[in-house]
Amino acid sequence: MSGVKEINGDAINALAEHCRKLKDVGFVESDNIDEVALGNLNSVKFLSVAGTRNLKWGSAAQVLSRLPCMVCLDISRTDVNLSAITRFLSSSQNLKVLCALNCPVFEGEVDSNTMQSHKGRVLLTFLNGIFKGVTSLFADNSKNVTDVLQYWRRTKNRDKNLDEIVVWIEWVFSYSLLRIAENNLKELDDFWLTQGAAVLLSLLRSSQEEVQERAATAVASFVVIDDENSAVDCQRAEAILRGDGIRLLLDLARSCQEGLQSEAAKAIANLSIDSKVAKAVAESGGINILANLAKSMNRLVAEEAAGGLLNLSVGDDHKEHATGALANLGADEKCSMEVAVAGGIHALAMLARTCKFEGVQEQAARALAKLAAHGDSNSNNAAIGQEAGALEALVQEAAGALWNLSFDDKNREAIAAAGGVEALV
Known part of the structure; x- marks a missing residue:
């Protein structure tokens, strides 16, 4: 359960009474939990209270350490202190893994050299290395x-028991790293480069689709450092690139699961703001993959894929290919709307007006023409008319087409007869 504001004792007691074989439960991102009632979850092996606020850790540690079946406990992103963690590690009956990622109070109190493990129990923190x-x-x-x-x-x-533990670890890692990536705290810059990117890359390889999806979303989030200006951290982006992340994300984008498609496309789009990553995406067949996704009936998938193509159209090495893909998408009314929603009209007008590469200018103008080709059935016409440089690009595209046709004598006469000269003048 995520985001439930208050989880009172009656609710927890009812859960304990009616679900006597309950093994795995999470009360995450809550404002208040009755920590005393948690002591009645006697059958639970895997428990998470990650992101929960206002827990009384003295009583929580006392109660939870007595749970007879608890093997794994996640207290990440809480204000847990050193005293409570010491209690968990020293007194819990069957605890094997205690996950405490991004717990600032604890991290400020502890000496990382003295908190490796206790009595065979594993403490997972940023301080001593997650993979370690x-x-x-x-x-x-x-x-x-x-x-x-x-x-x-x-x-x-x-080992079956170890399997259960590692599956749970993947789940809690993916959840916490996603939340941490969304907050994008400056003080965690070093963590992302030394540990976080590698963990996300590993989670992209998980056999759990939910874990893969959260990892892709986290990649899309952690790489962006300025939403308003579409700025990315190049070191983070290139850490994903070095770790074979582009191939992993493109593989997920080809999944039949739409949630994975959408989040993978979003990650590829954001990463492609970095020129080195964009080149790798293009060279790995990413333009064709995104072009296919942009035709999806799922609006989120189509929008993210169109956004990826727009970002790829900025790179010098693959402008023409990506812009051509956008032009082809514009021929379909639904796809043309997705391209527009993703900011395509502005981007294409900029390319048509300022790009130094003639082929790209032509493709951008062609794309604008196709976006405008659906009459009054959508709002693209009005939007193109309001975009600086868009109408000029369309006029130039038309003039260029007539110019090319006019090299044939018969075409030249037909153009003149149809009023083409007057139209151009």
Whole structure:
């Protein structure tokens, strides 16, 4: 349950009474939770209170550490303190994993060198390295791998109990990293470059579609540092590029699951603001993939894909191809609307007016012409008329077409007979 403002004791007690085999539950992003009632969830193995505010950690630690079946606890993005975490690690009966990502109070109190693990229990924090903590769950032959989650996915004859734990870890990592990416705190810049990007790349490889989708959304969010000016952090974008993230995202964009398509397309669009990433997307067949997605019946998928093509049309190496794809999309009325919603009219007018590459100017003008070709059935006509440089581009496109046709004597006569000369003058 996410975002429930208050979770009172009656609700938790009813859950405990009527769901006696409940194994996994999350009360996340809540303002208040009755921490005493949590002690009645005797069957729960996996519990998350991530992002919850106003918990009384003294009593919460005392109650939760007595839960007989609890194996994994997520207290990420809370104001938990060192005393409570010490209590969890020292007193919990069966606890194996305690996840405490981005807990500022605790991080300000603790010496990272002294909080590796306790009695075989694993503490996952930003301080001691996320992957390093997960690695300690495995046998020695995983110590040298760079992506411990991928190591686990490829392992044969896996331990069933450990499987459950790692599946849960993927879930809580994807959820917390998404929330952290959305907040985009300046003080976490170093984390994203040293740990966060690598974890997101690993989560994109997950077998859980929900985890993949959240990871793609997090990539789309964490790379943007200024929404208003469409500015991205090039170091973060290129960290995704170096980690084979473009291939992973393009693979997800080809998924049959529309949520994955939309979030992958959004991530590709945002990453493509960086010129190096845009080049990699184009060289990996991304323009064709996005062009196909822009024809989707799902509005969100189509809009994100159109936005990706617009960002790709800025790059010098692939302007003409991407702009041509937009022109082709403009021939379809529905797609033309998605291109317009994504900011296509302004972008195409800018390309037609200022781009130094003749082929791109022609493609941009052709795209504008197709966006305007649907008469009164949509609002593109009016929008194009109001966009500086758009009408001039259309006139130049028409003039250029007539000029090319006029090299043939018969065409020249036909153009004159049809009033083409007067129209151009």
